[in-house]
Amino acid sequence: MTRLMQHRFEDAIMATRFSVIVEAPENEAHRVRAAAEELFYEIRRLESFLSRFVEDSEISQINRLAKGECTIVSPETHRCLELALEAKRMTRGYFDVAYPSQGVPYNRNPCGREAFTLLSRPFRVMSLAEILQLDLGGIGKGFALDHVREIPVRYGYPKVLLCADASTILALEPPQGTKGWPVQLELDGKLETLELAHESVGCSGKSVRGEHIFDTGQRKFAALRNRAYVRTPSPTMADALSTAAMTMPEGCPGILSRQAESL
Numbered sequence: 001m002t003r004l005m006q007h008r009f010e011d012a013i014m015a016t017r018f019s020v021i022v023e024a025p026e027n028e029a030h031r032v033r034a035a036a037e038e039l040f041y042e043i044r045r046l047e048s049f050l051s052r053f054v055e056d057s058e059i060s061q062i063n064r065l066a067k068g069e070c071t072i073v074s075p076e077t078h079r080c081l082e083l084a085l086e087a088k089r090m091t092r093g094y095f096d097v098a099y100p101s102q103g104v105p106y107n108r109n110p111c112g113r114e115a116f117t118l119l120s121r122p123f124r125v126m127s128l129a130e131i132l133q134l135d136l137g138g139i140g141k142g143f144a145l146d147h148v149r150e151i152p153v154r155y156g157y158p159k160v161l162l163c164a165d166a167s168t169i170l171a172l173e174p175p176q177g178t179k180g181w182p183v184q185l186e187l188d189g190k191l192e193t194l195e196l197a198h199e200s201v202g203c204s205g206k207s208v209r210g211e212h213i214f215d216t217g218q219r220k221f222a223a224l225r226n227r228a229y230v231r232t233p234s235p236t237m238a239d240a241l242s243t244a245a246m247t248m249p250e251g252c253p254g255i256l257s258r259q260a261e262s263l
Contacts, residue, residue, distance in 0.1 A: 002027050004176060009036035013043050014051065014141055016165045022152055023159035023175045035155040039148045039162075046147060049077045050140045052133075062116070062125050063133050067103065070119065070126035078123035080136065080143045080236075085114065087139065087240035095138060095244035103130020142168045142202060142239025149235075161196075162235075167203050167242075170235040171196035185229060194231075202230045202238030204246045 002025040010019045020039055024032045049058045058077045065071060073081075084097040098104070098115035115129040136143075141164035149170060152160045160172040161181040171181045180195030185203070194201065204227070228245035232238045 006175070007032040007036075009033065009040070011040040011043075013040065014047050014144065014164070015053075016141060016167070018043055018141075018144070018165075019163045020152070021161040021181075022157045024157050031155060032152075032157060035152045035157060039151045042148050042151065043144045046076060046140075046144050049074055050080060050136050050143075052135060059134055059136060062127070065125075065127035065132055067127055067130055067132075070124045073123050073125055075123055076147065078118060078120070078125070080139065081116070081118060081125065081134075083143065083236050084136070084139050084240065085118070087237060087244070090237075091241065091244040091248065094248045095240050097134050097136055097139065098129070098132065100133035100135060101129040101131060102133075104128065138204075138243035139236060139240040142200070142235040142237070145170045145200070145235040164235075164239075168200065168235050168239045169196065169202075170200045171198065173197065186227070199231060199233050200235040200238040202232070202235070202240075202242035204228050204242040 004023055005026045007022045007024055007029060008019065010017055012018075018040065020036050022032050022035065047057075048054055051057050052059050052063060054060060058071070058073045061071050062073070081097070084095075087095045088097075101115040104113060104115040113128065115127070115132055116134070117126050117128060118124070119126060145162045145164060145168060149160075149162065149172065152158070153172070158173040159175055161183075162170040162172075169183055171183070174180045174195070174197040178195065180197035183194045183196050183201060184191050185194060185201070186192075228242050230238050230241040230245055232241065
């Protein structure tokens, strides 16, 4: 019987380090590598759509729209922005990819005015702001993991752990003979291990990049806590909600904070 092993691959994309760990037979290393290469290629393709640092990306084109103008976008960009609006509603505006925009009356009401609107047939984005600026830094990496999660499965490898550094983690089926993939989190100054299967964890914090989380209420870069974790089925939402949890007051619905009992 062929021995199982954990094959690990890494690549630097979206200004972070993505990794994939696949449990598969030892003698299928070449096929596993092909799955990983396709996965990283697809993430790099998403970056060409979603990064505001790529001059001709779709997000950069959106950020050049005047009020009332629209531009055609890919289904992937449209879906990412659709999920961003959903996260904004879930967090009552604490998560907002359009936070740098100008000329949009601020309103935390989920039904309040948005800086942009999404149109379909074809997929388009229309600016409703005097100056529209979108920043997908708080959701893009999680969306990338969501987008590529089925690639190793199509190759016949369902036992997979996908990571965007330590900020967003997606576990598919667990390794053979285990309840889940072991993932270490720092809680109250101590390392604790979670066993993840068919779920995601998002982490936001100040230890690496300092004060980089924008508080949409105070309209400045500030955070109420040093670190926040959110555990959900979707890495897209884990990424977005952990960002919002950094500035949301305790007790706000829809958010799991850093507290150990939430994990």
